[in-house]
Amino acid sequence: MEAGEAKKRIEKLRAAIEYHNYLYYVLDAPEISDAEYDALMKELLALEAAYPQFVTADSPTQRVGGAPAEAFRTVAHPLPLLSLNNAYDTGELMEFDRRVKKQTLAEPLTYVGEQKIDGLTVALLYQDGVLVQGATRGDGLRGEDVTANIRTIRSIPLKLREKIPGRVLVRGEVFMTRDSFQELNRERERAGQPLFANPRNAAAGSLRQLDPGVTATRPLDAFFYDLLLWEGAASTFPATHWEAQALLKEWGLKVNPYSRLCASIEEVVEYCREWEEKRSTLPWEIDGVVVKVNSLALQERMGTTAKAPRAKIAYKFSPEEAFTRVREIQVNVGRTGVLTPLAILEPVRVGGSTVGRATLHNEDFIREKDIRVGDVVVIRKAGEIIPEVVRVVPEHRTGTEKPFIMPARCPACGAAVYREPGEAAVHCLGASCPAQQKEKIIHFASKNAMDIAGVGPAVVNLLVDKGLIKDAAGLYDLTAGDLVGLERFGAKSAENLLAAVERSKENPPERLLFALGIRHVGEEMARRLVGHFRDLDRIFTATREELVAVPEIGEAIADSIRRYMEEAQNREFLERLRRAGLKFKAEEREAVAEPLEGKTFVLTGALAAFTREEAEEALRGLGARVTSSVSKKTDYVVAGENPGSKYQKAMDLGVPVLTEDEFLRLLADLRATEREASQRRDN
DNA sequence: AGGCCTCGAGTTCA
């Protein structure tokens, strides 16, 4: 970029940032997301670094905080409330550790890791144990006097639990939980008031109400992190940050229960990693981890720079939202023939991983969001893993972006495509579309279907392209001679694959039924159908009425099964599977007691003694149903390690939650009673 | 017809 141009861009960015600062800090009504704001700031920082001659004292990059609103009295903090330097990856944490170690003398070096709450910083002043002042951080030197509002927060003590002579200054973070935030927004929506963008803004807006009566109705909460000042206590002042935390807790100030004392930087890194992963399970939002040298003497010795202490650092999580550009929109064909557009993105880090693709679902989704090739878009993680395109940023349009048009022919086989009126999906009409065939084979061999290890997307592609198989039945005709010599196939891998194919013949018929991929017949319906008819041939020859008579099987499912069987190609396919020796008939079942019959279980989180599948299997063996979502009809939720949202749902609905131990005991008890019963039978 | 509840299908990255 040429210098004159850079200068113009710098000025434009500054004006924009100032404007958004004002909206954010003064009016508490931001128009853009934090991520967008950060992007503006980052661009400005980069330009100023490249052109230092244009840096001015009043640039927003030189300012520590925002301007205080006029209505509150400003007060000077007894000690400056510094901000923190940031680390954006573990490498920067290691560098921090090296800097700390240079200053360490004989004392053992330990750190404290704390969640960095996304709220707003406050400083509370207690005089002889009584709360006399509460102030926002402001620019770090002077903040706003919000004492009256602070007093309304229930978790903040107006008096410390013991009388502490002299002045005590503590630093904390006021925040709102996600649940409270949503509840507040629901109320505001009902009342026709503007909504808060996120919990942070809701907390800030609530604390900065001119009328403390309003603040009192807002569900604010607070954690306290630092004892900044304790006058006249030189001899009793704690030696470490960890002890200071304990002291605050003793005094009745709420401290974050997840803080951790770490013996090394490696433990700190582990702590950061852990919370970056689990952040979404917390009731409050965190945007990073604050790392502090535990020894207060060492903190003192390391001192501060103009704006931040050298003995502390904030490890910032990668943002949950990020910007990137749509390079291309691909169209994939699934096993049901549905054409699914997929955005190929410039890789970008978001929510702890690098994202390069995101589904665009269907034509309507793209039209609604007006996503075009070349657009800059906002990406977010839906749930823990799956990235989604939130919206486009039209400001970044240059006019060269190309709108997406759903192809009129299947990109895999060239057949015409068809969209049922009223349906979102576009289907490929090609009867032997290779993309569809491949997806069907992959599904057939997948874990929950026939579980043929070694037959995944890559191998299926290879086998179909080489003309070795045309459908899943072809797998059972493969010979070692077909495979050996193929790229990435040696004698051993060929043998393994054939063994896996052979083993799959023993699968029970419900797996086979599911593997066929009949529309509306998933794992659960396959189990029910086999449970009822016991034989695939009986299912395929059943009349519509007989099918509908099965609980949970309605007309749509019955018709889908009949339609499948009317297709000559499918009937022939089934005969080939039969000849290969696959099981069409269910094993005779012994009449086992089903003590959990009629009970519905939901599993969440990871169990230590089982995989999820094994636990489900064990429950089904006892007659229980295992479903995937919690409702009023759920009898028990079994919660393992790191339970997901289902745990919360269970609590909300008052469904009993079993720990893994309780669950294991339940199984053991039931099996014991079962054994006794069968012994009595034998006698 | 509407309101559950559950299942099916598609989804990404390490």
Next chain:
DNA sequence: CTCGAGGCCT
């Protein structure tokens, strides 16, 4: 995980 849609109950 999140949609959308099927099935069943009121």
